[in-house]
Amino acid sequence: MFSPAPASPCGSVSTSSSPRTAAASAPEIADWVTWYSGLPAFVDPDPERAYWTVVGGPILVANAKLGAAAYVDDRAIHHSGDWTDTLATVRRAVGLDCIGTPVRA
Template sequence: MHHVIAPTPDSPASQAVGLDLDGTLTQPGPWLGGRIGLPQPGAIDALRTLARHRAVFVYTARPTRWLPEVADWVTWYSGLEAFVDPSPERAYWTSSGGTILVTNTKLGAAAYVDDRAVHHAGDWAITFAAVSRAIGLGRPGVCTTT
């Protein structure tokens, strides 16, 4: 079952789409030392299209010191203005019009695109099974104690 999350003024989360950087916008690979991979095929076109319709933020687990390089990468490849989130208290990004926020905080959003995500559709038995497979629970040699 699919449902549309329409942008509404009373729901700031409905305004945005969050895009993970590493392995989602970029081709898979290590990022040690601040290295940022090349864009995945189709990623930049998708980012530009989404930015025409919703507020878009790029999130990453990278430390704050690497965020300016991420913003530069987004601007270089997309041609859109990207800047580092200056607010540690921000919960939402609602500015549409093609300006991309770069953050290491997962803000409220209508949708997230992330290579490590497991979709939860209301059934924890299915979700837990998917997470368990992803992290190897139940395999020999994997700790399963709580």
């Protein structure tokens, strides 16, 4: 079982279902995300959405992969059950671990 996620910077869950199947299963996926993460989740009402930028939650469940600085999935940043480690990896991947660090010109 995965540990509950801390308040996320912003997050979404993309389903790989067809639009018709996703419409039927999306509420169940949102309930599952809420149950296992401890964060509120809801089904995306906007089929034209390109990004999800709400900071601190809730989690968006969409049937399309939205634009992002980094993805946590089986082919990108791996989540092994520890959200502290996963989010630290995301921060390194997008350069947020270097904020305030002088950069040589």
